[in-house]
Structures are given as C-alpha cells and as structure tokens.
Amino acid sequence: MKLTHPIRFTALALLIVVLFALDLAVGSVSIPLREVWASLTGGEVAASTAKIVRSIRLVKAVVALLAGAALAVSGLQMQTLFRNPLAGPYVLGISSGASFGVALLLLGAPLLGLGGSSLIASFGMAGAAWVGAAVILTMVAILSRRIKDIMVILILGMMCSSGIDAVVQILQYLSSEGALKSFVIWTMGSLGDVTTPQLALLAVAVVIGLVLAVAVIKPLNLLLLGEQYARTMGLNIRRTRRMVFLSTTLLAGTVTAFCGPVGFIGLAVPHLARMLFREADHRILIPASALTGSAVLLVCDLISKLFTLPINTVTALMGIPIVVWVVWRHKTIA
Amino acid sequence: MIRLENLTLGYADRTLLKQVSTSFEVGRLTALIGRNGSGKSTLLRALAGLNTEYKGQIMLGEEEIRQLDAHTLSTRLALVTTERVRIANLRCRDVVALGRAPYTNWIGRMQEEDRQLVEHALEVVGMSAFSDRTMDRMSDGECQRVMIARALAQQTPIILLDEPTSFLDLPNRYELCRLLSQLAHEEQKCILFSTHELDIARTMCDSIALVDNPHLHHLPTEEMVQSGLIERTFGLK
Numbered sequence: 001m002k003l004t005h006p007i008r009f010t011a012l013a014l015l016i017v018v019l020f021a022l023d024l025a026v027g028s029v030s031i032p033l034r035e036v037w038a039s040l041t042g043g044e045v046a047a048s049t050a051k052i053v054r055s056i057r058l059v060k061a062v063v064a065l066l067a068g069a070a071l072a073v074s075g076l077q078m079q080t081l082f083r084n085p086l087a088g089p090y091v092l093g094i095s096s097g098a099s100f101g102v103a104l105l106l107l108g109a110p111l112l113g114l115g116g117s118s119l120i121a122s123f124g125m126a127g128a129a130w131v132g133a134a135v136i137l138t139m140v141a142i143l144s145r146r147i148k149d150i151m152v153i154l155i156l157g158m159m160c161s162s163g164i165d166a167v168v169q170i171l172q173y174l175s176s177e178g179a180l181k182s183f184v185i186w187t188m189g190s191l192g193d194v195t196t197p198q199l200a201l202l203a204v205a206v207v208i209g210l211v212l213a214v215a216v217i218k219p220l221n222l223l224l225l226g227e228q229y230a231r232t233m234g235l236n237i238r239r240t241r242r243m244v245f246l247s248t249t250l251l252a253g254t255v256t257a258f259c260g261p262v263g264f265i266g267l268a269v270p271h272l273a274r275m276l277f278r279e280a281d282h283r284i285l286i287p288a289s290a291l292t293g294s295a296v297l298l299v300c301d302l303i304s305k306l307f308t309l310p311i312n313t314v315t316a317l318m319g320i321p322i323v324v325w326v327v328w329r330h331k332t333i334a
Numbered sequence: 335m336i337r338l339e340n341l342t343l344g345y346a347d348r349t350l351l352k353q354v355s356t357s358f359e360v361g362r363l364t365a366l367i368g369r370n371g372s373g374k375s376t377l378l379r380a381l382a383g384l385n386t387e388y389k390g391q392i393m394l395g396e397e398e399i400r401q402l403d404a405h406t407l408s409t410r411l412a413l414v415t416t417e418r419v420r421i422a423n424l425r426c427r428d429v430v431a432l433g434r435a436p437y438t439n440w441i442g443r444m445q446e447e448d449r450q451l452v453e454h455a456l457e458v459v460g461m462s463a464f465s466d467r468t469m470d471r472m473s474d475g476e477c478q479r480v481m482i483a484r485a486l487a488q489q490t491p492i493i494l495l496d497e498p499t500s501f502l503d504l505p506n507r508y509e510l511c512r513l514l515s516q517l518a519h520e521e522q523k524c525i526l527f528s529t530h531e532l533d534i535a536r537t538m539c540d541s542i543a544l545v546d547n548p549h550l551h552h553l554p555t556e557e558m559v560q561s562g563l564i565e566r567t568f569g570l571k
Contacts, residue, residue, distance in 0.1 A: 215440070222432060224432075231383070233412075234404050234407070234408030234436040235435075278423050
C-alpha cells in the first residue's frame with residue numbers, strides 16, 4: 001500500500017461527512033446546518049424542523065450512504081468475476097427479477113382480482129422485489145453450477161433478465177392506468193420510501209453483503225488473471241462464485257427492493273475508484289468503491305432534491321459521463 | 335514428477351491421445367512438440383488439473399491429480415498459459431505476488447519471506463526494473479516473463495508452460511529456455527513446455543515429448559533426434 005492511499009481514504013471520508021450534512025440541509029425546505037445539528041443533538045429548534053431532519057432526511061441520507069456503497073461493491077465484484085468492464089450489479093438479472101416481483105404485485109394481483117387483499121399489502125413492494133431478485137439469482141446460480149465458462153453464465157443471466165423484462169411488459173400492457181403509473185414510478189427509483197424498521201433490515205443486509213465481499217478479496221484478486229490461472233493458484237471457483245452471488249443478492253437485491261432499480265452506480269463507481277486510487281488490488285478497491293459509491297449517491301440525492309428529479313435519472317446522467325470519461329481517458333479499462 | 339498411466343485424452347468426436355504411459359522427472363526440461371491441433375494444450379491443461387475429462391491416470395507422486403483439491407494442487411504445480419493478461423493498474427510486482435496465494439492468509443497478506451521470493455522471481459526473469467510498472471504498459475514478451483516469474487513465486491516442483499516462447503524474439507527465446515533449463519537442473523524442478531521451435535527443443539531440452547496422434551513419443555533428446563520421428567510427424571525431409 002502506498003502512503004497516498006490513507007490520504008485518499010481520509011479525503012473521501014471527509015467528503016462523505018460534508019455531503020451527508022448537506023443532504024440533511026437541502027430539500028423542499030432548506031434548513032441551515034446549525035439547525036440540522038440542533039435537531040440531531042436535541043438542541044433548541046422548532047419541532048417541525050427536528051421532525052423533518054430526523055425522521056425524513058436522516059433516514060434518506062443513511063439509505064443513500066448504504067445503497068451507494070452496496071451497489072458499487074456488488075458492481076465491482078461482478079466486473080472482476082466476469083472480467084468485463086461493462087458488468088454491473090444487474091447483469092445477472094437482479095433488477096429484472098425485482099421488477100418482476102413488483103410487477104406481479106402491482107399489476108398482476110389486480111388482474112387476478114386480488115388488488116386490495118391485506119396479505120399482498122403487508123407483503124409490500126420491497127418484499128416482492130426482494131423475492132423476485134433472489135429467485136432469479138438462485139436460478140442463475142443453479143444453472144451456473146453445471147457451467148464452467150463464466151461467459152456462458154453472463155449470457156444466461158442477460159437472457160434470463162431480457163425474458164423476464166418481456167413478461168413484465170406483457171403485464172404492463174394488460175394493466176390499468178393507475179397500476180401502471182405506480183409501477184413506472186417504482187422503476188424510477190426512490191431513496192425516500194424506506195421506513196425506519198426497513199432501514200434496519202437494509203443496514204443488516206448491506207453489512208452482511210459487505211462482509212462477504214471482504215471475505216472474497218483474495219479470490220477476486222486471483223480472478224484478475226482469469227479463472228484458469230486462479231484455479232492453478234488454488235482457488236475454489238464454485239465456492240467463490242457462490243459467495244459473490246450471495247453477496248450481490250444481499251447488496252444489490254436488497255437495495256433494489258427498497259429503492260427500486262438504481263442504475264449506473266454499480267457500473268460507474270468501480271471505474272471511478274480504480275481511477276482515483278490507481279489500483280487493481282481488491283484490498284484497496286473494495287473499501288474505495290464503497291466510499292466512492294456512498295459519496296456519489298449522496299451527490300445524486302442532492303441533485304435529485306434540488307431539481308426534483310427521480311433518483312434513477314440522476315444516477316444515469318451522472319454515471320454515463322463518468323464511464324465515458326474513464327473510457328476516453330484510458331482507452332482501455334480493467 | 336508426473337506419471338501418465340494409460341492416458342486417453344480427447345473430445346467427444348476426436349481422440350488425441352490413446353493409452354499413453356510415460357513419466358516426466360524432476361531435474362529435467364522437457365519440450366512438448368507436435369502439429370497444430372495435435373492436443374499439446376489439451377494435454378497441458380489435463381496435467382494442470384484444469385481438464386478432468388480423460389481416461390487412465392495422471393499421477394503426481396502417489397496421488398491421482400483428480401483427487402487433489404485446488405489448494406494442494408497449487409503447491410505442486412504452476413501453469414503459464416498463452417492467455418494475454420493485461421490489467422490496468424496492476425503492477426508486475428502484484429502479479430508475481432499473486433503466485434504466493436497458496437501460502438498467504440485469507441486476505442493475501444505478504445510476509446517478509448514472500449516479498450523476498452517475489453523480488454527473487456522478478457530478478458530471475460530479468461524483470462526487477464519493471465516491478466512497479468503496470469501490465470497495460472508492457473510488451474507481450476515482458477508480460478510473458480512476468481507470468482513466468484509468478485509461476486516461480488508459486489514455488490512448485492512442477493512448472494507447465496504453454497508456448498512460452500511464442501511472443502519472444504529469437505535471442506529472448508533462447509534466453510528463456512536457458513533459464514528454464516537452469517531452473518530444472520539447479521532447483522530440481524520438473525519443467526514441461528509446449529513449443530513450435532524444433533531447434534530449441536533439439537538443442538536446449540533434456541528430453542522431447544512428441545505428440546503423434548494418438549501416440550506420445552517421449553525420449554531423451556538425442557534418441558528422439560536420431561529416431562527420425564520428428565521429421566516423420568512434421569513431414570520434413
């Protein structure tokens with residue numbers, strides 16, 4: 001590790017603190033930082049202000065922090081596993097699986113006349129999305145047990161997700177206007193629909209997912225040289241794939257369940273981290289991607305609040321230039 | 335030492351080797367030669383434990399290779415493939431350090447001894463000056479030498495190389511084979527490499543294994559040269 005790395009990590013951490021504070025201050029009502037601080041520490045401030053900061057903005061900012069780290073780390077793992085710079089958390093069909101779950105709930109249930117049933121309401125969109133994502137990834141994981149070539153798994157994952165997208169479109173086509181609108185809004189993503197108990201669940205899933213990602217640091221480093229080399233250097237490929245898939249389900253699957261499909265963070269941030277740190281070693285890249293992801297998603301949230309745009313359009317508009325910039329500057333990418 | 339016992343190797347519709355028995359000893363440099371598509375790479379992949387679709391046995395010492403787990407195998411043999419590895423931001427030293435993977439802890443932490451072995455391996459292949467350079471800024475030949483240094487850092491008694499000379503110019507080809515020969519003799523390693531360079535095989539190796547489908551002729555170099563098998567297989571006068 002070079003001496004400059006601790007400096008970079010510290011700078012990123014400070015940046016996140018600043019962005020986090022700004023994220024609490026900025027919104028439909030702008031609250032001065034002093035009052036934000038007072039609300040958090042229980043100081044003297046209007047009750048309505050304290051309520052906004054604590055139960056709305058704080059939850060949302062923590063969601064941005066967790067979701068950014070989760071998407072970036074799962075994207076990094078996918079890029080290394082598939083040795084493909086264009087891979088991201090959604091290449092194996094997680095977002096398609098999640099939208100399928102939500103589509104079944106929002107569009108399919110009314111079609112079957114189950115619209116208002118309390119069972120479905122309590123299950124919720126997050127539950128439906130999570131189950132959808134987990135089912136798809138389990139399917140891909142089972143298929144991949146019999147497949148040696150990682151590229152075949154990538155293609156299978158992409159085909160699975162395209163197939164499911166088609167089914168989702170059929171559901172959309174058959175649905176009523178109202179149901180369709182709630183579904184389309186879900187696909188635009190939102191960091192603000194997470195309740196406090198859900199946040200606890202999200203935090204636990206993300207932490208476990210990140211721990212798993214840290215556990216596969218050495219396998220991921222070996223995979224940089226490709227599966228053949230990795231195997232001759234003692235890597236258990238199947239075990240590694242299982243762990244990476246599980247980590248990705250927990251990270252990207254849970255984030256998608258609670259926030260909808262948030263695009264481009266998982267694809268762009270690992271490249272940004274590689275460029276900031278000039279490293280290929282996952283001992284650096286995993287924490288670097290996590291921190292960069294948090295920072296970028298906080299920035300996206302700020303922009304989405306300032307211009308009242310859905311988060312997904314902001315991440316796309318931010319992420320695309322990053323990828324273009326990286327590709328342009330380096331001409332080659334890892 | 336690698337011992338083949340009645341090895342039958344091939345694909346569903348094509349048998350490459352049939353009932354082959356021979357052995358590759360430590361302290362010897364062996365060239366594996368044969369026409370294109372004769373199965374040199376397939377054989378090397380089987381010997382490295384990457385291809386388990388064969389009949390008969392491949393013995394590493396007393397154990398069949400399919401019975402060894404990945405970690406044990408990685409302490410017995412190292413492989414250098416023809417695959418071009420070019421990763422941005424990955425420094426030569428880090429690549430060679432990956433060769434220490436079988437011996438490092440869960441996160442790949444390097445001890446002082448590991449670091450010395452990495453530096454030594456880079457020195458042996460003449461790449462010390464490049465250790466801080468990244469792989470995307472090196473020539474094919476330089477990358478090849480780094481991958482060989484990685485195999486050396488793995489400290490295995492057996493090293494398999496698939497066409498290690500293919501990216502190198504003439505002086506470097508001889509230099510590399512001299513290096514492999516030195517490693518085989520001085521460090522008592524069993525080194526087997528596939529090549530299309532008949533001259534190198536004839537002048538620098540202790541023995542030659544010639545794939546003549548479905549046979550594998552394995553003889554000491556001098557006997558192989560005198561047997562006329564090479565000329566017959568390659569259709570030379």
